[in-house]
Amino acid sequence: MSAMLELKAVSRRFEKKLDRIERLARRLGADLRETRVNAVDAASFTVDRGEVVGLVGESGCGKSTLGRMVAGLLPVSGGEIRFEGTDITDAASGQAREKRLRIQMIFQDPMSSLNPRLKVADIVGEAAVYHGLTTRREVAGYVDALLEKVGLDPGFAQRYPHQMSGGQRQRIGIARALAVQPEFLICDESIAALDVSIQAQVINLFQDLRRDLDLTYLFISHDLGVVEHIADRVVVMYLGRIVEIAHTGALFDGPRHPYTQALLDQVPRLGAGRQAFRTVKGEIPSPLNPPPGCHFHPRCPMAGPRCRAEVPRMITEGGHSTACHLHDGGT
Amino acid sequence: MTVLDVQGLQTHFFTDAGVVKAVDGVSFSLGEGEVLGLVGESGSGKSVTGFSILRLVDPPGRVVGGQILFRGQDLAHLGEREMRGLRGNRIAMIFQDPMMTLNPVLRIETQMVEAVRAHERVSPAAARDRAIKALARVGIPSPAERLEAYPHQFSGGMRQRVAIAIALLNGPDLIVADEPTTALDVTIQSQILAEVQELARETGTALIWITHDLAVVAGLADKISVMYAGRIVESGPTDAVLTAPGHPYTEGLLGSIPGHGRRGERLTQIPGMAPNMARLPEGCAFAPRCPRASGTCRADAPGISDAGPGRSLRCHHPTLSAEGTA
Numbered sequence: 001m002s003a004m005l006e007l008k009a010v011s012r013r014f015e016k017k018l019d020r021i022e023r024l025a026r027r028l029g030a031d032l033r034e035t036r037v038n039a040v041d042a043a044s045f046t047v048d049r050g051e052v053v054g055l056v057g058e059s060g061c062g063k064s065t066l067g068r069m070v071a072g073l074l075p076v077s078g079g080e081i082r083f084e085g086t087d088i089t090d091a092a093s094g095q096a097r098e099k100r101l102r103i104q105m106i107f108q109d110p111m112s113s114l115n116p117r118l119k120v121a122d123i124v125g126e127a128a129v130y131h132g133l134t135t136r137r138e139v140a141g142y143v144d145a146l147l148e149k150v151g152l153d154p155g156f157a158q159r160y161p162h163q164m165s166g167g168q169r170q171r172i173g174i175a176r177a178l179a180v181q182p183e184f185l186i187c188d189e190s191i192a193a194l195d196v197s198i199q200a201q202v203i204n205l206f207q208d209l210r211r212d213l214d215l216t217y218l219f220i221s222h223d224l225g226v227v228e229h230i231a232d233r234v235v236v237m238y239l240g241r242i243v244e245i246a247h248t249g250a251l252f253d254g255p256r257h258p259y260t261q262a263l264l265d266q267v268p269r270l271g272a273g274r275q276a277f278r279t280v281k282g283e284i285p286s287p288l289n290p291p292p293g294c295h296f297h298p299r300c301p302m303a304g305p306r307c308r309a310e311v312p313r314m315i316t317e318g319g320h321s322t323a324c325h326l327h328d329g330g331t
Numbered sequence: 332m333t334v335l336d337v338q339g340l341q342t343h344f345f346t347d348a349g350v351v352k353a354v355d356g357v358s359f360s361l362g363e364g365e366v367l368g369l370v371g372e373s374g375s376g377k378s379v380t381g382f383s384i385l386r387l388v389d390p391p392g393r394v395v396g397g398q399i400l401f402r403g404q405d406l407a408h409l410g411e412r413e414m415r416g417l418r419g420n421r422i423a424m425i426f427q428d429p430m431m432t433l434n435p436v437l438r439i440e441t442q443m444v445e446a447v448r449a450h451e452r453v454s455p456a457a458a459r460d461r462a463i464k465a466l467a468r469v470g471i472p473s474p475a476e477r478l479e480a481y482p483h484q485f486s487g488g489m490r491q492r493v494a495i496a497i498a499l500l501n502g503p504d505l506i507v508a509d510e511p512t513t514a515l516d517v518t519i520q521s522q523i524l525a526e527v528q529e530l531a532r533e534t535g536t537a538l539i540w541i542t543h544d545l546a547v548v549a550g551l552a553d554k555i556s557v558m559y560a561g562r563i564v565e566s567g568p569t570d571a572v573l574t575a576p577g578h579p580y581t582e583g584l585l586g587s588i589p590g591h592g593r594r595g596e597r598l599t600q601i602p603g604m605a606p607n608m609a610r611l612p613e614g615c616a617f618a619p620r621c622p623r624a625s626g627t628c629r630a631d632a633p634g635i636s637d638a639g640p641g642r643s644l645r646c647h648h649p650t651l652s653a654e655g656t657a
Contacts, residue, residue, distance in 0.1 A: 165604050195372040196543060197601040200587030204598055222517070225546070229598070230587030248594065266521035267490040268546040270573060271590060280518045283486055 002085060003046035004216055005070065005184065010079035012040040012065050031083070036286045039065040039272055041240040043078065044314070046183075051199050052210065054218040054231030054248070054265075056224060060287055061180055061237040067186045067220045071105040074095065102175035103132060108189035110169035114161040118149075121157040128179040148174045148211075151205060166196035178213070186221045205229060228252050236260050239295040246320040251280065258295045258323040296326065305330025334402060334504050335463040336360040341396035342376075342383045349609045353379040353392065355561040358635075361505070365529075368548030372379065372583075374605050377541045380558070381507045383425055384539070386414050397551040402424035402504065424497035427510040429490040433482040439466075439493055440478040465496040469526055487517035488543070495527070502534065509541045524551055527538040545584060549573055554641070557581050557593065559605055560616035567642030577644045577651030579621050604610050623648040 016035045018026065026032045047053045057063045068074040070081060071093035075284035081089050083103065088096035107113040114123055124146055134142040150171040161169055161316040170190065177185060184326040187206070191199045192261045203226065208216055221227050227234055227248075236244040236259070244257040255261045262280040282299045285291055291298050297307035304325070312323045325331045342354040349586045354376045360366050361433055371377040382388050384399055386406060399406040401422065406414065418424075426432045443462035444455055453461075459478070466474035469492040480485060482490055491511060498506055508527075514521040528551060531538050542548060548555050549569060557580065565578040576582040598604030601640035603620040606612065618628040627647050638651055 041474065057517065109550060167604060195605070195646060196584055196587050197372060197547070198590070198604065200598040200600040202603075205597075206602055224517070225589045229594060263517060266517050268521070268524070268544070268550045270549045270585065272547050280522075283519070284516065 004051075004084060005218070006082040007046070007066075008044050008080040008082070009042040009072070010040060010044070010066070010069060010081060011038065012062070012069055012074065013038055013077045025324065029122075035288060038240050038290070039287065040069070043237075043242050044079075045242065045245055046159075047216060047218060049183075049215065049216055051229045051233065052219055054227035055218060055220045055237065056222065056227050056234060056235035057283055058222060058263075060239070060284060062240040062287075062327050063220050064188055064239050066103070066237070067188045070218060071186050072100045073105070073137050086331040090269065099143040101180055102182050103184045103186065104176050104180060104182040105169075105186040105188060106173050106190045110166065110173045111161065112114050114169060114172060116161055118160070119157065120159055120161070123161070123172060124157075124175045124179050127176070131180055133181060136219075137151060140180075143175075144181050146179055149178065149209070150175045151201075151229040165198075166194055167201060170194060170198075170202055171205070174202075174209075178209070182256055183214070184216045184218070185272070186220065188259055189222065191226065192221065192223065203267060206230065224264065236263070240312070241295060242319075242323065244324075245314075250320050256320065257272050257296075257324045258300045258302050258326070262299075276294045294323075302326055302331060306331050332363055334361050334363055334365075335539075337380075337384070337397070338400070338401040339397035339398075340383055340394070340399060340407075341554040342379050342388055342392060343395050346391055346609065351608045352384060352561050353613070356397070356560075357558070357563050359556050359563065359566060361537045361539065363504075363537055364531055365554070366531055366538045366540060368552030368555040369539055370543065370545055370548055370555055372605055374560075374608060375558040377533070377558050378509050378573045381424070381509050381539060381541050384505075384507055385418055385422060386402065397541055408651065412596055416450070419446055419498075420501045421503055422505045422507070423501075423503040424513045425491075425494050425498050425506060425508040427513055429487075429494040430482065432494055433490065435482055438478070439480055439482065443478070443497055443500060443575070446497055462496070462498060465499050468492070468499065468530070469493075469496045470522065472497070484624075488523070490518075491515060491523060491565050492526075495523070495540040497533075499536075502555060503536060505537045505539070507539045507541070511545070511578070512547065513541075513542070513544070513566050520547075527551070535655075545573070545588060555586070559607065559652045560611060562590060562616070562645060564617065564645045565638075565643070567638070568640075571639070571642060577638045577649045578617075578643065578646050579648075579650060581615050582650055583620075615645075 004072050014037045018032060018034055020129060022032050069076050073106040076089050083099045086095050088097050088099050090096055097283045102242055121143050125143045128134050128142060129136055129139050143157050147154050147156055152168060152171050191202050194202060219231055231248050233247050235242055238259050244260045255264055280299050294307045294312050306325050312325050313328055314321050314323045315328050337356050340354055344351040357380055361396045369377045383394050387395060387631050416441060431588055444458040447453060447458035447461055462478060469494055471477055485493060500636040510648060512523055530536060540552060554567060554568050555569050555572055556563045561578050565572060567580045576585055583601035601620050606616055614630050614632055615628045618624040633645045633647045635643050635645055
């Protein structure tokens with residue numbers, strides 16, 4: 001079976017070029033260099049139809065950048081993204097446009113992703129009318145049906161975003177994404193800003209929608225508990241690179257990469273009693289100046305000389321992929 | 332020995348939309364070296380409780396009732412001058428966002444030395460020494476050099492450490508920490524939790540840890556109080572409350588948390604949403620969302636009842652009998 005979404009060595013660089021004055025200053029001997037961040041460095045993975053893939057990592061690891069590239073909101077610097085076999089790497093191309101409508105994104109903060117001057121009816125209905133999925137005459141009923149699908153009273157259609165609570169706003173964000181009948185949803189920290197009890201409601205909604213509408217998700221989150229709950233497979237990122245990919249059960253029961261191990265170790269858990277919090281040494285390095293070799297080696301308890309010099313390859317064994325020298329002939 | 336004893340604290344906000352009873356009859360006490368987790372969702376009044384203890388509530392809010400006994404002294408009726416003498420000295424506060432609490436245009440050194448010399452007549456050199464010790468204690472590498480830096484030169488986790496170091500400067504008896512690790516990454520959060528845990532143990536500082544994250548409290552606090560709509564609905568020793576919650580709200584909160592070996596199952600969700608604090612329902616504020624609510628709940632607000640050793644509840648139909656078993 002071919003994958004629904006396929007990423008091949010997808011990269012994203014952000015560069016700050018020197019301006020004319022700075023170039024002149026450099027010619028006169030100033031120590032100025034172009035700054036470059038490899039936000040995403042050769043990320044490859046696949047998502048099968050009907051699957052939920054969790055993308056986890058700490059802030060600055062590139063998980064949101066990756067999500068935005070898949071959604072077509074950010075151009076790709078290198079590599080290839082294929083959706084149902086079609087190359088959609090160049091977001092502006094005709095074939096990509098058509099396919100990209102099948103991919104929709106749900107953002108973290110519904111207050112800043114919903115237009116405060118539009119009524120819910122327009123926020124949800126606008127794209128559907130534009131793409132010819134409904135007509136101006138029938139859009140009201142179309143929106144009502146969507147609102148019901150996400151668990152809101154159709155009466156909300158006449159409200160503005162500021163008249164709703166955070167949980168309700170996030171449901172509007174979901175309804176808007178569903179309005180163009182997507183098959184693939186990218187949820188970028190979509191529940192991070194919500195209270196615990198509201199979070200549970202939205203997670204349940206995601207599960208229901210997945211079943212009813214046969215959706216596939218790329219679920220981006222820093223919250224490992226949520227990802228463990230909702231995902232079938234998990235992709236772990238650290239400083240722009242993928243370090244581990246595995247089925248959720250395998251990853252949480254037997255993480256192979258030292259970073260994943262440390263991360264799982266440190267999640268505060270219920271039912272663990274009084275915890276002695278164990279810690280990984282050090283801070284997350286600046287992505288402007290990442291350590292050579294394996295990015296994790298300065299914080300890794302197992303690091304050896306090879307880790308400092310050589311970027312680890314991704315080794316796959318029984319559906320469990322790890323980029324660590326420990327699993328590739330030792331450090 | 333009891334460090335803090337809060338009895339029937341009421342903090343109300345007098346707004347155009349009506350009186351908002353943000354904190355309405357909150358009581359708890361805290362001994363030396365004890366960690367209290369104050370848990371609740373947004374708008375439950377947990378932060379206002381913390382601010383009330385330090386008397387930092389701004390108008391239109393006001394502490395309108397109750398006692399805040401700190402080492403026997405009632406902070407609710409203390410003069411502003413005496414209160415200033417206590418703040419940052421005997422009682423310190425750590426806020427969620429250290430970027431907001433550190434002055435961006437002053438070096439860390441200036442801010443720390445100032446905090447020491449505001450309360451004690453010591454030489455600048457002695458104050459500087461104390462600042463270096465405090466920074467070292469919270470795990471900041473090469474503290475003497477870092478004193479020269481400005482807040483923006485630190486990462487988020489390091490800034491929060493600086494804020495904690497400032498709170499520790501004068502060896503306070505009580506620290507009120509308001510969501511101090513919420514904005515931080517998991518690995519940084521666990522470093523800070525480890526350090527705070529050690530501090531409370533070593534120095535005997537009492538700690539109020541305000542958070543929405545039950546899992547953080549589970550590992551850190553000795554006892555917890557769960558707030559809903561301005562009231563503490565359940566309190567008791569952490570393990571007891573988390574393993575056998577007595578209030579339907581606590582039970583619902585625990586059920587809402589994903590992970591913990593219930594992969595893919597439906598989460599038990601609390602229906603509805605948090606009430607409008609300006610228009611609270613009659614009776615129990617949780618009744619409209621509660622699966623156990625009856626006519627009594629909608630008519631009368633439940634009082635505080637005993638629920639086993641060290642535990643208390645505000646519920647007409649607790650999920651727990653008085654002996655403390657579920």
